[in-house]
Amino acid sequence: MIKRLNIYLKEMYPPFLRGSLSLILFFEIYFITLLSNHIVPKSIGIQEFVGVFTVFGFWLALRIADEFKDYETDKINFPSRALPSGRVTKKDLKVLLIIDYAIIIILNLVFMNNIIYFAALIIYGILMSLWFFAKKYIQPNLVLALITHNPVELILDYYVISFACIKYNLPVFTKTTLLICVTLYFPALAWEISRKIKAPEDENQYVTYSILFGYKKATMFVLLVILCEMITTNLLVYKIYINTSAYLISMLMIGILTIRYLWLVYNGLEFIKNPKKFKLGKRVEIYLYVTMLLVLVMEIVNLFIR
Incomplete structure (x- = not known):
């Protein structure tokens, strides 16, 4: 066993x-x-x-x-x-x-x-x-x-x-904890949907969101979810750094997080143009892992500057 x-x-x-x-x-x-x-x-x-x-x-x-x-x-x-x-x-x-x-x-x-x-x-x-x-x-x-x-x-x-x-x-249960919760939930939701989006040629009897809604609409929904995550993440960054002396660090983190979002948008649009080029779920998974690491690094840096 x-x-x-x-x-x-x-x-x-x-x-x-x-x-x-x-x-x-x-x-x-x-x-x-x-x-x-x-x-x-x-x-x-x-x-x-x-x-x-x-x-x-x-x-x-x-x-x-x-x-x-x-x-x-x-x-x-x-x-x-x-x-x-x-x-x-x-x-x-x-x-x-x-x-x-x-x-x-x-x-x-x-x-x-x-x-x-x-x-x-x-x-x-x-x-x-x-x-x-x-x-x-x-x-x-x-x-x-x-x-x-x-x-x-x-x-x-x-x-x-x-x-x-x-x-x-x-x-x-506060507005802040709710904001944290939904911010961390959005990437997980995007990944759950994206891993069940396939190119038309790759579809089989396994039911996917691309079968139900078409791969273009399903991909756009993933990008919309990630946009919501981008907005709430920046709100959290602002809330963490407000009333601290680390204004420049907060602006740097917002810039890095924005680049990360734009990278996924680019990949989403590329997938819509050519769905056989790569698996969308893998790119969203990378996005999810990078997001977790970036936020954790931001938090550790914040601990040292306080």
Whole structure:
């Protein structure tokens, strides 16, 4: 079983890559929550790293749940993947899922201060894995699946936000925390849509947004989502740096973030002109990772200049 699970993780959920992303995402949200309230974190300890592992473990749980949910269609559309190909079994993944949930639940009960928000995250994740008890309506409807499943990213963001706010005696639900949440949600939404946009020649029986709406309209919607993210990101940068002596740094960050946005707009327009040139989802994924790193770097720089 261990050998089979190692094959699965290597192919479907590389621990080092996903662990690095979990670390970056957690501290991106954690620092931006504090800095937007003009608070410098006093210490980083075991709670923060339990939070990082919770992000990692929760993403893993969603990945495994998707294996079960999409098993029949994956046998047709992605037969070479670990589970459909038989290189890992459903029993293996059930054991991994139980261990994963057990670890993050125990760690949160012992160390974390935001159990209610953690419970909301876990309950929503379980409901997602069960198609909210409406599989026959949600599974064949890509838009309905997006509406019901994608908000889990918002709940995950609020899990981290709530930890930071409770630790530093801040209100959890404010205009600022809402701004943070939607700003971080937009790139995830853009990626979720873009990875299901294909060139007409590449379409098959796998339902995509490009089949439903056409690849041009679907791509323009992705660019609109990213425009919203660009606006809210700049608002956050302004809020973080207002009343500080780092005006020039804030202008530099806004400039860099704008260039990043223009790069994706250029790629989106290139994809519309020639959809066979590259996969849009890969470019949006790069945009997502670069955004996370840029914001985290901005936050760390801000900590040193305060």
